Amino acid sequence: MTMNRILAIAREEIRLRLRSRLALYTLLIFAVLLTATSIATALRMSEEHRERSEQQALAEETFLSQPDRHPHRMVHYGHYVFRASPPLAMIDPCVDAVTGQSMFLEGHRQNTAMFADARASADLGGFEGLTAALVYQLFVPLLLIALGHGLIIREREENTLAPLLAQGVTGIELYAGKWIALAGVALVLLLPLALVSAAAVAAGGSMPASAGIIGLYALYLLVWCGLILLVSALVRLRAPSLGVLVLLWLGTALIVPRMAVESASAVLPIPGKLTTDLRMQEELREVGDGHNAAAPQYRQLRANLLAQYEVERVEDLPVNFRGVVAESAEADLTEVMNKHAEERMALEARQARFAETFGWLSPVVAVAAGSRALSGTDLATHHRFLREAEEVRFDFVQGLNRVHVEQLAYSVDMNRSIDAESERRTRMSAENWNVLDEFSFRPAAAGERLARAGAPLAMLFAWFGLLTAGGVHAARKMRP
Amino acid sequence: MTGLIREIRFLSSDRAALLWLGIAVLVAALSVVMGLRETASQRAVLSELIEFDRAERAVVGELYRDWGDAAYYTFHLTYDSPSDFAFAALGQRDTSPWKHSIRALALEGQIYETDAENPVLALTGRFDFAFAANLLAPLLLILLLHDLRSRERTAGRFELLSATAAVRGSPWFARAVLRVGALTLCLIAPLWVGGLLAGTGASDLALASLIVALHLGFWWGVCAIADRFGWSSPVNLTVLIGAWLALAVIVPAAIKLSVEAAVPLPDGGDILLTQREAVNDAWDLPKSETMEPFIERHPEWADYTEVSQPFEWKWYYAFQQVGDQTVEPLSDAYREGRIERDRLAGTLAWLSPPALAERALQAIAGTGMAASLAYEQRVRDFHAELRAYYYPRLFRDETVSDASLAQRPEFGVDGALPPHPHR
Numbered sequence: 001m002t003m004n005r006i007l008a009i010a011r012e013e014i015r016l017r018l019r020s021r022l023a024l025y026t027l028l029i030f031a032v033l034l035t036a037t038s039i040a041t042a043l044r045m046s047e048e049h050r051e052r053s054e055q056q057a058l059a060e061e062t063f064l065s066q067p068d069r070h071p072h073r074m075v076h077y078g079h080y081v082f083r084a085s086p087p088l089a090m091i092d093p094c095v096d097a098v099t100g101q102s103m104f105l106e107g108h109r110q111n112t113a114m115f116a117d118a119r120a121s122a123d124l125g126g127f128e129g130l131t132a133a134l135v136y137q138l139f140v141p142l143l144l145i146a147l148g149h150g151l152i153i154r155e156r157e158e159n160t161l162a163p164l165l166a167q168g169v170t171g172i173e174l175y176a177g178k179w180i181a182l183a184g185v186a187l188v189l190l191l192p193l194a195l196v197s198a199a200a201v202a203a204g205g206s207m208p209a210s211a212g213i214i215g216l217y218a219l220y221l222l223v224w225c226g227l228i229l230l231v232s233a234l235v236r237l238r239a240p241s242l243g244v245l246v247l248l249w250l251g252t253a254l255i256v257p258r259m260a261v262e263s264a265s266a267v268l269p270i271p272g273k274l275t276t277d278l279r280m281q282e283e284l285r286e287v288g289d290g291h292n293a294a295a296p297q298y299r300q301l302r303a304n305l306l307a308q309y310e311v312e313r314v315e316d317l318p319v320n321f322r323g324v325v326a327e328s329a330e331a332d333l334t335e336v337m338n339k340h341a342e343e344r345m346a347l348e349a350r351q352a353r354f355a356e357t358f359g360w361l362s363p364v365v366a367v368a369a370g371s372r373a374l375s376g377t378d379l380a381t382h383h384r385f386l387r388e389a390e391e392v393r394f395d396f397v398q399g400l401n402r403v404h405v406e407q408l409a410y411s412v413d414m415n416r417s418i419d420a421e422s423e424r425r426t427r428m429s430a431e432n433w434n435v436l437d438e439f440s441f442r443p444a445a446a447g448e449r450l451a452r453a454g455a456p457l458a459m460l461f462a463w464f465g466l467l468t469a470g471g472v473h474a475a476r477k478m479r480p
Numbered sequence: 481m482t483g484l485i486r487e488i489r490f491l492s493s494d495r496a497a498l499l500w501l502g503i504a505v506l507v508a509a510l511s512v513v514m515g516l517r518e519t520a521s522q523r524a525v526l527s528e529l530i531e532f533d534r535a536e537r538a539v540v541g542e543l544y545r546d547w548g549d550a551a552y553y554t555f556h557l558t559y560d561s562p563s564d565f566a567f568a569a570l571g572q573r574d575t576s577p578w579k580h581s582i583r584a585l586a587l588e589g590q591i592y593e594t595d596a597e598n599p600v601l602a603l604t605g606r607f608d609f610a611f612a613a614n615l616l617a618p619l620l621l622i623l624l625l626h627d628l629r630s631r632e633r634t635a636g637r638f639e640l641l642s643a644t645a646a647v648r649g650s651p652w653f654a655r656a657v658l659r660v661g662a663l664t665l666c667l668i669a670p671l672w673v674g675g676l677l678a679g680t681g682a683s684d685l686a687l688a689s690l691i692v693a694l695h696l697g698f699w700w701g702v703c704a705i706a707d708r709f710g711w712s713s714p715v716n717l718t719v720l721i722g723a724w725l726a727l728a729v730i731v732p733a734a735i736k737l738s739v740e741a742a743v744p745l746p747d748g749g750d751i752l753l754t755q756r757e758a759v760n761d762a763w764d765l766p767k768s769e770t771m772e773p774f775i776e777r778h779p780e781w782a783d784y785t786e787v788s789q790p791f792e793w794k795w796y797y798a799f800q801q802v803g804d805q806t807v808e809p810l811s812d813a814y815r816e817g818r819i820e821r822d823r824l825a826g827t828l829a830w831l832s833p834p835a836l837a838e839r840a841l842q843a844i845a846g847t848g849m850a851a852s853l854a855y856e857q858r859v860r861d862f863h864a865e866l867r868a869y870y871y872p873r874l875f876r877d878e879t880v881s882d883a884s885l886a887q888r889p890e891f892g893v894d895g896a897l898p899p900h901p902h903r
Contacts, residue, residue, distance in 0.1 A: 022715060022718065022719075026718070026722065029722075033730065037733075040737065051747070052749075055747075055749045058753075059753070062753070062757075067764060069763070069764075073760075073763060076760075077756070077760050078756070080749070080752065080753065082749065094603065095599040095600060095603055097603070098575050098596070098599045098602045098603050099596070099599045100592075100594060101748070101749075102748060102749050102752065104589065104752060104756075111593060112593045112594055112595065112596070113594075114592040114593055114594065114748060114752065115592055115748030115749070116575060116594060116596070118575040118576075118602075119572075119575060119576050119594070119852070120745055120748075120814075120817075120818050120821070121736060121739075121740060121821070122735060122736045122739040122740065122821050122822065122824070122825035122849075123571070123572065123822065123825060123839065123842070123848060123849045124732035124735055124736055124825055124829060124832065124835040124838070124839070125610075125614060125615070125728075125732060125829075125832075125834055125835040125837075125838030125839065126605055126611060126614075126615055126728075126732075126834075126838065127615075127728060127729040127732055127733065128732040128733050128735065128736040128835070129733070129736065130729060130730070130732075130733035139725060139729065142721060142725065146718045146721070146722075149714065150714065238712075238713070238714045239627055239713040239714055239717075240496070242713075242714050242717050242718075243496060243623060243717075246619070246623060246717070246721065247499075247503075247623075250503075250616065250619055254615065254616060255507065255607070255616070257604050258604060258605060258606065258607035258611065259510075259607060260604070261601045261604045261605070261606065261607065262514045262517075262518075262606065262607050264598075264601060265518075265597075265598075265601055266514075266517060269521065270597075270598060271525075272525060272529075272579065272595045273595045274529055274557070274579055274580075274581050274595045275525065275528065275529055275532065277581070278529070278532040278533065278536055279532070281536055281539075285539075348598045348600075351598050351600075351601065352598065352600045352601075355600065355601065355604075368604075372600075378600065379598070379599065379600045382599060416790065416791075417789055417790050417791050418790075419790065420790055422790070423790035423791075
């Protein structure tokens with residue numbers, strides 16, 4: 001086997017392809033499609049990143065500039081967090097479109113994210129949310145099929161296979177040459193992706209993750225090259241070869257991913273948030289209502305405090321008992337809410353993992369999972385956002401409760417509803433509002449994301465290995 | 481007639497064609513089964529929730545003996561049950577809410593919350609009949625029809641067949657009719673079975689079948705046009721799949737982009753921030769600044785606007801209402817924008833038959849954007865009913881009684897708001 005001969009075969013193949021007008025036009029159309037979707041996705045995501053960062057800054061500024069108030073009013077005034085999309089979302093926005101972008105944080109409640117794009121956009125039947133990532137995952141394989149289904153069959157049809165083999169070209173050499181030609185086209189098609197990745201890195205994206213994405217898509221397209229070439233070697237006529245490949249594409253790109261979704265939601269059903277919330281109510285009532293310091297749940301707390309400070313009456317405590325109750329109730333309540341939120345997230349993660357195992361059936365499922373993990377737009381990242389938002393919520397609410405405990409005297413607090421003057425005296429200085437932490441959402445570190453992409457990558461490598469082995473076997477046995 | 485029988489015999493011996501048809505039946509049947517499973521599970525979730533919600537309200541009703549507290553702590557479930565055809569086109573139901581719990585506070589702070597599915601699953605989309613019929617079936621039809629003539633040409637029988645046919649082109653026509661008809665039947669039969677199981681009305685099923693047939697008819701036309709060029713089978717197939725890609729994927733994506741550019745929406749974040757500022761500023765404003773705009777909307781309470789205490793519930797609920805009033809222009813613009821986007825998308829969908837067919841099936845199923853917006857409106861109407869129930873009790877400072885609580889509106893009960901008035 002000589003490299004020169006393999007390269008000569010590849011060169012000849014590409015020269016022939018370029019002479020075919022159909023092939024040239026399809027290539028050109030795809031090049032335009034890829035460039036257009038890449039640029040459109042990148043522009044949209046960087047615009048959204050800018051917008052949400054601005055809104056985040058505005059929300060923080062608004063909170064900090066609130067006038068003097070009763071600290072518990074600030075607990076209900078609440079705060080907003082916005083999930084700025086990570087730089088690599090330019091390549092694959094993924095869950096960004098269906099999860100909300102903003103979330104209201106307030107005391108005693110965990111709200112859901114609001115304003116998902118999908119709810120306000122034009123509804124056109126399934127593929128309208130086209131992104132560069134989807135074009136690579138679903139439609140570039142179609143182009144490779146159109147270009148490659150007849151690679152080996154052509155030699156048979158034109159009766160050149162027998163002379164080639166007779167001249168001493170081995171089946172493996174022929175196969176490798178054709179593979180290089182098709183893989184070359186596939187790799188050239190990655191150019192727009194490489195450009196967007198470069199832009200994402202320039203915008204602060206992680207270099208290893210970007211490189212990982214390019215590698216992932218390269219491997220994915222090579223899997224398709226292997227599959228196409230294998231079919232082209234095994235099937236003796238052009239038309240059935242194309243039919244088989246289109247069928248395989250239909251199955252792996254359109255049917256299996258949705259079957260994965262259906263199976264995951266059938267096998268591992270998740271109760272909705274409303275159901276969980278309602279089930280949680282009983283537990284929350286046991287915690288008690290932190291607004292009502294006289295509630296029976298706080299008797300023990302009161303007794304402990306009185307004993308600790310060796311006083312008889314709540315009024316004589318050096319701390320504001322209403323604040324203490326608010327603080328303790330918030331902590332207990334949050335524990336209950338977090339327990340249920342974590343359960344829900346664990347279920348969702350299991351569902352997602354279950355759906356991901358369909359990557360063993362379809363490389364499309366595998367590449368999609370790897371792509372969103374590396375881009376930082378997967379479920380794990382969304383959960384990270386939810387957890388970080390909760391942390392911000394808990395911290396500022398407890399910070400305000402601390403102010404309530406330490407700075408607002410109990411007697412003043414108790415008389416807040418007598419008249420306007422008494423109410424005025426419960427207002428704490430606005431300087432206290434700086435308990436709010438700055439929120440800036442970042443996806444997990446590149447190393448963690450690469451680790452999450454490990455399973456999908458393993459699937460693609462398995463596919464690649466299997467198809468290469470199959471190809472070698474078919475090439476060895478190649479007869480005219 | 482003998483021609484048709486000959487063609488049936490011919491089709492039944494064409495293994496490739498039988499394979500495509502078999503796949504069509506399988507895919508359609510699977511999609512119907514999964515759609516039925518999904519709607520059944522949505523119904524089960526709802527009936528459990530309705531029960532939970534009622535029990536929870538009974539408990540809360542015992543806890544608070546003050547209308548202000550009762551209104552503050554009581555949540556009310558609203559929901560949009562799947563219609564009897566929803567199994568075939570789940571549409572917006574995996575991204576837009578179909579259940580929502582609200583209370584008598586400012587609505588704008590609550591209405592945009594979503595009790596959504598696992599986002600990773602929602603992103604891929606469901607395997608429903610609409611997907612099978614609108615996106616997969618055209619590809620199967622292309623596979624069935626692309627080599628009708630070119631195969632005979634390759635086999636060298638084309639001239640002979642054409643010359644011996646009584647009417648020029650007729651054997652091709654019969655052959656194509658048979659295949660299009662068989663494919664349509666393969667799709668529609670599982671749909672009807674599913675429809676019978678779900679109790680769908682015959683007229684809905686007939687209409688849906690007509691949509692499927694017309695849509696496939698369109699793709700037949702596309703195949704017939706491609707056939708005129710006399711390409712070889714592989715070229716023909718490549719071009720046809722290119723046409724599918726253009727009409728089912730690229731055109732819808734382009735429509736979506738242009739619709740969103742043509743109809744900008746107010747930013748969701750602005751709605752939330754404006755609403756919150758309006759509600760919270762009220763605490764620091766003179767009470768009259770809340771009561772005056774409130775009375776403009778509710779003149780019937782003009783005699784009850786005296787607020788003497790620093791905190792009174794009627795004032796509290798009045799500023800909740802005024803908060804909604806303040807953000808109304810933005811909120812209306814957001815809603816009207818979404819309606820306008822949907823309308824424009826509906827018009828432009830004529831450029832993409834698969835999108836048009838999808839929207840048509842969603843319209844029958846009551847699962848489209850329009851239905852989702854209609855549900856949002858019903859939530860708003862119900863919230864208005866809640867306010868109408870609480871205001872007299874808050875403003876007249878009545879005491880809470882079980883008799884009075886029994887009159888509280890309940891979503892989907894009393895016939896005021898039927899659970900799914902889709903059509």
